[in-house]
Amino acid sequence: MSFTAIAVDIILNSLVLGGVLLIVAIGLNIIYGLSRVMNLAHGSLYALGAYAGFTLVASGLNYFAALLVAPLLIAVVGLIIERVIIVPVRKRSIVYTLILTYGLMFFLDGLIKYFWGNEPRFIELPQFMRQTLPIAGTHYPVFRLVTLLTTAVAMIGLMLFLGKTKLGIILRAASSIPEMVSCMGINMTFVHAGAFALGCVLAGIAGVISGPLYTIDPIMGHEMLISSFVVIVIGGLGSLRGAVLAAFLIGLVQTLAEFFVTDLAMVIVYMMMALILAFMPRGLLGEGRFE
Amino acid sequence: MAEHEAEKILQIEDLHTYYGRSHIIQGLSMDVNRLEAVSILGRNGVGKTTTLRSILGLTPPRKGKIRINGEDTTRWPPHKVVRKGIGYVPAERHIFPGISVEENLKLAAKPSGEEEAWSMEKVYSHFPVLKTRNRQDGSTLSGGEQQMLAIGRALMGNPVIMLLDEPSQGLAPLLVYEVIQPILLFCLQSGLTLLLVEQNHRMALKVASRHYLMGIKGKVAQTATSDQLMADQDIIKQHLAV
Numbered sequence: 001m002s003f004t005a006i007a008v009d010i011i012l013n014s015l016v017l018g019g020v021l022l023i024v025a026i027g028l029n030i031i032y033g034l035s036r037v038m039n040l041a042h043g044s045l046y047a048l049g050a051y052a053g054f055t056l057v058a059s060g061l062n063y064f065a066a067l068l069v070a071p072l073l074i075a076v077v078g079l080i081i082e083r084v085i086i087v088p089v090r091k092r093s094i095v096y097t098l099i100l101t102y103g104l105m106f107f108l109d110g111l112i113k114y115f116w117g118n119e120p121r122f123i124e125l126p127q128f129m130r131q132t133l134p135i136a137g138t139h140y141p142v143f144r145l146v147t148l149l150t151t152a153v154a155m156i157g158l159m160l161f162l163g164k165t166k167l168g169i170i171l172r173a174a175s176s177i178p179e180m181v182s183c184m185g186i187n188m189t190f191v192h193a194g195a196f197a198l199g200c201v202l203a204g205i206a207g208v209i210s211g212p213l214y215t216i217d218p219i220m221g222h223e224m225l226i227s228s229f230v231v232i233v234i235g236g237l238g239s240l241r242g243a244v245l246a247a248f249l250i251g252l253v254q255t256l257a258e259f260f261v262t263d264l265a266m267v268i269v270y271m272m273m274a275l276i277l278a279f280m281p282r283g284l285l286g287e288g289r290f291e
Numbered sequence: 292m293a294e295h296e297a298e299k300i301l302q303i304e305d306l307h308t309y310y311g312r313s314h315i316i317q318g319l320s321m322d323v324n325r326l327e328a329v330s331i332l333g334r335n336g337v338g339k340t341t342t343l344r345s346i347l348g349l350t351p352p353r354k355g356k357i358r359i360n361g362e363d364t365t366r367w368p369p370h371k372v373v374r375k376g377i378g379y380v381p382a383e384r385h386i387f388p389g390i391s392v393e394e395n396l397k398l399a400a401k402p403s404g405e406e407e408a409w410s411m412e413k414v415y416s417h418f419p420v421l422k423t424r425n426r427q428d429g430s431t432l433s434g435g436e437q438q439m440l441a442i443g444r445a446l447m448g449n450p451v452i453m454l455l456d457e458p459s460q461g462l463a464p465l466l467v468y469e470v471i472q473p474i475l476l477f478c479l480q481s482g483l484t485l486l487l488v489e490q491n492h493r494m495a496l497k498v499a500s501r502h503y504l505m506g507i508k509g510k511v512a513q514t515a516t517s518d519q520l521m522a523d524q525d526i527i528k529q530h531l532a533v
Contacts, residue, residue, distance in 0.1 A: 166397070166398070169390060169398055172389060172390060173390055173398060176388050176389070177387060179349060179385070180381065180385040181398075182368070182370045182373070183370075183379045184373065184399045184444075184448065185373045185448065186370055187368070187371075188370065
């Protein structure tokens with residue numbers, strides 16, 4: 001392979017990885033930014049999204065239809081979770097939700113093992129997605145390009161939602177001054193629930209698009225949870241722009257590291273995190289808000 | 292009874308509010324009549340802001356009763372209290388960062404069918420400077436402009452009573468007398484009721500007709516009309532002078 005082919009391959013791979021990381025991390029970040037809940041079960045919701053996608057496609061649904069339906073199912077699960085375990089401890093310290101969502105993570109993982117078993121699953125892709133596309137001397141898998149496209153569509157959709165719709169503006173306002181939002185007659189209970197559901201939709205989307213990228217197994221969410229933590233910590237807790245920057249930075253570093261020193265890839269990613277935090281303790285863009 | 296009660300838009304009886312363990316307001320009673328402007332005057336830290344926060348349900352009182360339009364709203368959540376027709380202008384102004392002037396106003400809009408109702412255009416006609424900055428991030432406005440936006444935003448909800456927490460704080464006197472005071476007087480004439488918290492008694496005397504002079508622990512030391520306060524400067528010295 002020529003040098004350009006390798007470069008294109010690495011760039012595309014890092015964009016794909018960065019995109020998936022970004023969608024999971026932004027979901028986590030939205031929930032944290034609005035409700036100050038660090039949802040440790042977020043990775044498991046992402047896994048649940050992948051399994052939902054798998055089951056929907058296996059029962060005959062089109063892959064793209066599953067990409068729309070699965071995230072909504074995860075949102076419903078999210079709304080139930082929010083009502084049952086987050087709302088009762090809303091006013092208490094963050095430790096309560098940390099412990100409760102940590103327990104929830106094991107509960108969801110157990111549920112997944114119970115219904116789908118331990119063996120890895122694969123989402124059946126439509127014929128055209130199993131092809132490769134010649135780009136600059138490399139043959140790039142079409143499903144990876146579809147993943148990239150889905151990420152872009154999801155991000156643009158999210159930006160338009162937060163930027164242009166009244167609901168989106170309420171979410172942004174509530175992420176900075178929740179008290180004033182309630183003083184304008186808006187019920188913060190719905191805002192919190194909406195933010196949680198939105199975060200779950202994003203986890204669900206990421207789950208379905210990751211299906212073809214990685215194998216679907218009951219613990220797929222754990223590594224993703226840790227990686228998305230790294231993203232939001234490097235980007236700055238609660239900052240959406242920071243998350244975008246951090247996700248693609250990690251995508252690039254991890255892909256490069258995997259190419260050159262496969263076994264040390266994650267070590268290098270964590271070293272980068274440590275270095276960034278040593279010099280910028282509040283992350284690249286500081287603890288932020290939605291913009 | 293109903294007729295007499297309905298005259299009172301806000302009634303507070305024996306209010307006790309705490310921040311954690313500190314007992315900030317110890318037995319406050321006061322009321323505000325419809326179409327009236329009332330002020331709470333007092334030094335820093337006597338519990339003026341806490342009074343407003345108690346009314347709004349932001350810091351719910353532990354004891355006592357708050358009635359709005361005759362209905363007991365004690366310990367209601369803020370969004371429900373506000374829907375009774377309250378516009379709140381906090382001391383910090385609380386302009387949402389990253390959100391444009393126009394969006395700040397839009398968020399608060401609660402359209403009303405009435406002809407005199409507040410709309411974006413009406414707010415802009417009173418504060419033309421906001422119109423010229425309508426796309427700008429609200430939190431990058433100057434202090435005076437932010438105050439106008441905070442007042443405009445409260446008006447967009449077409450309230451029946453406005454709670455204003457030190458609207459003149461940190462503003463140049465010129466701005467206070469030429470912009471803030473006129474809009475408050477206009478609101479009053481157009482049928483709004485005002486409850487004003489102030490340390491700046493000069494503006495409060497011109498806008499409000501009745502004053503609660505608050506001493507420490509949120510205790511009303513004295514009530515007075517503007518005429519009484521103007522006639523007897525000693526009262527002001529005693530309660531407000533540093």
